[in-house]
Amino acid sequence: MVNIIITAPRGHMDGLIVKAACERDDIRIAGGLGPAGRDYIGKDIGLAAGLGREIGALVYDDLTKIIDQCDLVVDFSRVELSMEVLEICKKYKKGFLCGTTGFTPQQEEELLAAGKEIPMMKAANTSFVVNVMRKLLGIAANALGDKAKIEILDLHSQDKLDAPSGTALELAEEMAERSGKPMDSIAFHSVRAGDTPSSHKVFFGCMGEMMEISHHAYNWECYARGACDAAVYMAGHGVGLYTMEDVIGL
Numbered sequence: 001m002v003n004i005i006i007t008a009p010r011g012h013m014d015g016l017i018v019k020a021a022c023e024r025d026d027i028r029i030a031g032g033l034g035p036a037g038r039d040y041i042g043k044d045i046g047l048a049a050g051l052g053r054e055i056g057a058l059v060y061d062d063l064t065k066i067i068d069q070c071d072l073v074v075d076f077s078r079v080e081l082s083m084e085v086l087e088i089c090k091k092y093k094k095g096f097l098c099g100t101t102g103f104t105p106q107q108e109e110e111l112l113a114a115g116k117e118i119p120m121m122k123a124a125n126t127s128f129v130v131n132v133m134r135k136l137l138g139i140a141a142n143a144l145g146d147k148a149k150i151e152i153l154d155l156h157s158q159d160k161l162d163a164p165s166g167t168a169l170e171l172a173e174e175m176a177e178r179s180g181k182p183m184d185s186i187a188f189h190s191v192r193a194g195d196t197p198s199s200h201k202v203f204f205g206c207m208g209e210m211m212e213i214s215h216h217a218y219n220w221e222c223y224a225r226g227a228c229d230a231a232v233y234m235a236g237h238g239v240g241l242y243t244m245e246d247v248i249g250l
């Protein structure tokens with residue numbers, strides 16, 4: 001059993017994580033964290049997340065008031081909040097599962113370095129299927145080498161703050177690493193329109209032929225399920241830097 005705190009339960013992702021966690025018997029939600037002044041501070045996280053029922057855990061506006069009650073914090077929110085949560089997790093020696101995207105390279109480094117102090121995972125995409133796709137892309141990029149020009153298109157909702165998506169960057173890193181080609185040989189394109197949950201298309205443009213590998217999420221539940229699997233995985237492991245590849249066992 002892993003005890004988790006979920007930040008931003010009114011947010012799109014964290015609300016779904018509350019719901020997904022409540023459907024499992026290997027996760028206990030110890031509490032939530034919301035921005036000061038919101039009407040759901042001090043209220044049950046089940047109500048704050050829109051479950052329509054209480055689950056026996058409250059939302060606080062100060063993480064330090066409840067951090068002792070958890071094994072790890074699950075945070076899919078905003079860069080600023082995630083960096084604050086990171087510091088508190090390090091101070092209290094708690095695990096940190098960070099699904100937020102849009103960090104600067106320096107912030108990324110800080111997040112990854114935390115793996116030397118606490119159980120740490122920074123995953124731009126917690127979908128099982130996207131992580132299988134990532135593996136396939138590495139194989140394809142390595143096999144095609146200079147025969148293919150790689151371009152990535154990501155489509156997301158018009159509310160998304162970052163572009164390219166965190167997933168597009170992680171997919172590109174995998175392909176660059178596996179093929180030995182530089183990151184800047186890969187081109188990125190982003191569409192932010194309507195309420196598209198998320199699509200990623202990777203084009204391998206060759207002479208006289210084109211290969212495409214795509215993933216489409218029709219809702220965000222795949223990410224919430226994956227976040228719960230990652231939380232349970234991390235609880236069974238000590239200090240270290242973990243990835244979704246570890247969770248999935250690829």
Ligand SMILES: NC(=O)C1=CN([C@@H]2O[C@H](COP(=O)(O)OP(=O)(O)OC[C@H]3O[C@@H](n4cnc5c(N)ncnc54)[C@H](O)[C@@H]3O)[C@@H](O)[C@H]2O)C=CC1
Pocket residue numbers: 007008009010011012013014033034035036076077078081098099100101102123124125126127166220223
């Ligand atoms: N790793 C993954 O698989 C996925 C990652 N994401 C990422 O998760 C992040 C959140 O996405 P959404 O849920 O769609 O955004 P959202 O805008 O629906 O939710 C963000 C929440 O953070 C809250 N927040 C901001 N500052 C806060 C503070 N100081 N204290 C407490 N709460 C605060 C806001 O009130 C809001 O409820 C984005 O970076 C997105 O890219 C989204 C989907 C999947």
Ligand SMILES: O=C(O)C1=N[C@H](C(=O)O)C[C@H](O)C1
Pocket residue numbers: 101124125156157160164165166167168197198199
């Ligand atoms: O909808 C989002 O926002 C998503 N963000 C992540 C990203 O930046 O890659 C994961 C997924 O694409 C959904």
